[in-house]
Amino acid sequence: MKRRKSFGLLLLSSFFAGLMPADAHPHPPGNQADTNTFVAPVYRALPLGAVKPQGWLLHQLQIMRDGTTGHLDEVYDRVKNDNGWLGGKGDGGEETPYWLDGAVPLAYLLDDKILKDKVLRYINWTLDHQRPSGYFGPVSKTEREKNTPVGLNNVADGEDWWPKMVMLKVLQQYYTATNDSRVLPFMTRYFHYQLQALKTCPLGKWTEWATSRGADNVMVAQWLYSITKDKQLLELPALIQSQAFTWSDWLGNRSWVIDAAAQQNDQHWMRRHGVNVAMGLKDPVINYQFTGNKKYLEDLHTGFADLMHLHGLPMGIFSADEDLHGNAPTQGTELCAVVEAMFSLEEIIAITGDPRYMEALERMTFNALPTQTTDDYNNKQYFQIANQVNIKRGVFNFSLPFEREMNNVLGMRAGYTCCLANMHQGWTKFTSHLWYGAAGNGLAALTYSPNEVTAKVGATNTPVTIKEATGYPFEDQVRFQFSMQQAVAFPLQLRIPEWCEEATVLINGEKLRTAKGGQIITVQRNWKNKDQLVLQLPMQLRTSNWGRNSRAVERGPLVYALKLEEQWEKGHDEVEGDYFSVYPKDAWNYGLPEKVIRDPAKYLQVSVVKPVTDTFVWNLAHAPIRITTTGKQIPEWKLVDDVAPQPVTDRNGIYKGKVNDQETPITLVPYGCTKVRIVAFPVVK
Incomplete structure (x- = not known):
């Protein structure tokens, strides 16, 4: 795509001029890592934009576009003023990448040119201002003072690893939507730099946030490896995990979640912090992917079950106000914890193919997520409560009782503003993960909402469009209509929810089969234009x-x-x-x-x-x-x-x-x- 003019500071133009060109090849791969340990995911994510929202879900995303998701840079001063991700001295931390992590998928899900142009300013600045060493991000304070770019000889002149992890997720999504040729070399240079730099400036050099969230870093590196097969990318996960929180061990070791239920003091609170836990849920499957050790999957199973037993609330999320805080219906949950847990589950689903996490994702999305924002998506509630008999100023029984008493009200800036920046990834990523690519070059519908998906399927890579028409989660029928230029054989996988005693599948009005809940079924056939499949999911009261x-x-x-x-x-x-x-x-x-x-x-x-x-x-x-x-x-x-x-x-x-x-x-x-x-x-x- 055409490159845009840089937004960088003139005083730093001398060292930015030495960047590698956008079409440069990445450094030659190393040969230390064993590629045999890498486990391919059960399901593959579809490119951003392959799924188009429709019906009520489209309206939800349009509300977001017209609200803060589409306009945060205009209404929120921290992002608006002199932004560090555009070369300024303003926000160079997590909040701008948080916002982009939802605004970028929204722009491409809606194919909205105005929003695309808006988010591209930040993406282009980031891609165009990578240092020769591979380091990237806002210009650090020391770089400004010394007029010298961060490299392996002055790693400590850089800044926190954590915001870069979020921006890597942004760039990953952007690449799947555009195939911009700059992204993969950019990431390769950065990960090669990081592999060396972490040896002198570990994850916790600047903040414990990076230490607690290292799995997000590994996740993108492993995604890049799945494309480039650069063996150095298989060295990075072990190094990062050696410096990061050991979420896999904690989830598999039941004493951690029990201790979190018993302790609400200031000791080790970061390992009880609800948003950290939400991100840490993906850690076992990330470890499994680069080791092949199935014990990690057992750790996740144990840990997630314990987490929901001891801290779970009826709307499908655990207490997180801000720490894990038990299962009393009067405990709160931070909005960031909801959207981060959703994203972790979406990654877990892809890697494991385990239906139990699909159940958890739907419950969380359709219950916990919508209640915590106003209808116009301009105000959010920092902590929601299950049995919430009023929303007002107060301290409440939270582990982080702000003295300003603003953590339960609905406001744009009420509570910490991390959620104002981060809430945008919830609905957008849920939409983009309604479908996955499946074995046999097929498709899998694993969660349900109105949408239309387009993909190439079958042995002949034939384009097919499937319109999913439904009032789900309120309605008990999901209707799929197929459009294609020529007939094509491919497997279609459908999830039968655990709560459904017996589902019925009809094709073109004829009953095909029934299926018990709690499983994935496959319909393998030669699909033709205008075929219709109806999935009936009777909803029993319980x-x-x-x-x-x-x-x-x-x-x-x-x-x-x-x-x-x-x-x-x-x-x-x-x-x-x-x-x-x-x-x-x-x-x-x-x-x-x-x-x-x-x-x-x-x-x-x-x-x-x-x-x-x-x-x-x-x-x-x-x-x-x-x-x-x-x-x-x-x-x-x-x-x-x-x-x-x-x-x-x-x-x-x-x-x-x-x-x-x-x-x-x-x-x-x-x-x-x-x-x-x-x-x-x-x-x-």
């Missing part, structure tokens, strides 16, 4: 058990919460700007009668109140499904320090305190459509 013997109501991939009419109030903080508080207009202190738990199909009535249209928004007004039942009020279940502590139960899970005799009709709606709610109900007689 309840699940969570912290303090609470129960949640579920249907399909969605968790349902008590519908509370909302009262919004706008406020202003001198430091953190405008924000919103939200209060319930209705009573919230209901328990679910035991009979509902014993026979949910009998006592829970599902009704479709409105279709899922192309203008759907995750809020009460648009909630398409309602579940009605009865509840009993618990008079003594009251607010304590602005939260609703779970009533005490006996070992049978029944609240034994005073309960109103009268049953009251209550309505439940999808958790993701709520701002204030009860989702984890006590059980009453």
Whole structure:
């Protein structure tokens, strides 16, 4: 593609002039590493842009484009002013790359020229200003003072490794969308530099953030190896992992997650930090990929199960306020932890092909993600709470109680602004990972939402477009329509969710087969133009058990919460700007009668109140499904320090305190459509 004019400082032009040209070949590969240990992923990611969102998902991304994802550089001063990733003296840390990590995929998913041009300014500056040594990133303070570029003779003149890891993810996505010939040589030069530089300036030289997040660095290096087969790239993972947090060991060693549940002090808090944990989830599969040792997969299985047992919340994410903080429904979760856990699961799915992580991804995405931003995607909530009976200023029972009391309100800059920059990767990366390439040059639909995918398939690499039309996760049918110039044989893999007792597959109106939940099925056939496949996924009602013997109501991939009419109030903080508080207009202190738990199909009535249209928004007004039942009020279940502590139960899970005799009709709606709610109900007689 045509290269753009640089945005660098004139005073540094002398050393930038010595850069290798964009079409230069990478350094010759070394021969120390054994390529036999590299394990190819079960599924391969499709190029960015191969999946195009449609229906409600397209509208969600359009809202993001019109909101902060498309305009953060205009409304947020830290990114807006004299940006270091454009050669200035401003933000040279994580926040600009965080934003680009969501804005770049958004630009190509929507094929939006204005947004493409905007993000290309940062990408082009980064690519055009790599130092001759391979080092890249904003001009460091020492470089400015000495007018000397960072190289292997002055590695310490550089700056933190961590923001570069995020920018590498940005460049990886950009390359899959454009095949820009500059990217692979750029990455190769940097990783060769890093292989030497880490020996004198290890990951923790500048911050512990890089030490805790080394798997993100390794992930991109291994992706590059899968393309170039440069053996030096197989030396780097072991070096980085020797300096990074040992997430694989911790996840496999159950004492770590138990200790995290018991300790909330300042000792080793970085290994309990929820966002670090979310990123660290991918560490075992990254280790597995460059060693072939299946023990790492066992470590992940053990660690993820323990994490969700001890710290899991009904909306599918673990407590992270900011540390892991147990499974009480009054604990919070940081928005960064949600989007980073989603991305880790997307990588885990590709490498392992394990359906259990697909289940986790959908639950997290359709429940935890949408509730934590406003409809216009301009305000975010730093910590969400499962049983959130108000949104307001306060300290709450969080492990990081900000003295400004702004970590629960909805605001653009409320709480730390890392989430304002980082929240954009959630929906965008979920969209780009709806489909994967599969064995036999086939395709795999592993999570479901309305979209259209185009890829070359089969032995003949025949282009095919598959339109996926659905109101999922609210609707129980997914319809696939095939378009192609000529018939082609290829395998189509479909995930049957674990919650589905028995799915039915129809092709062109004829029943093909049924399948039990919790597996991947393959439909191998000679596909023709205008073929139609329908996947029917009946959604049974069920309840699940969570912290303090609470129960949640579920249907399909969605968790349902008590519908509370909302009262919004706008406020202003001198430091953190405008924000919103939200209060319930209705009573919230209901328990679910035991009979509902014993026979949910009998006592829970599902009704479709409105279709899922192309203008759907995750809020009460648009909630398409309602579940009605009865509840009993618990008079003594009251607010304590602005939260609703779970009533005490006996070992049978029944609240034994005073309960109103009268049953009251209550309505439940999808958790993701709520701002204030009860989702984890006590059980009453």
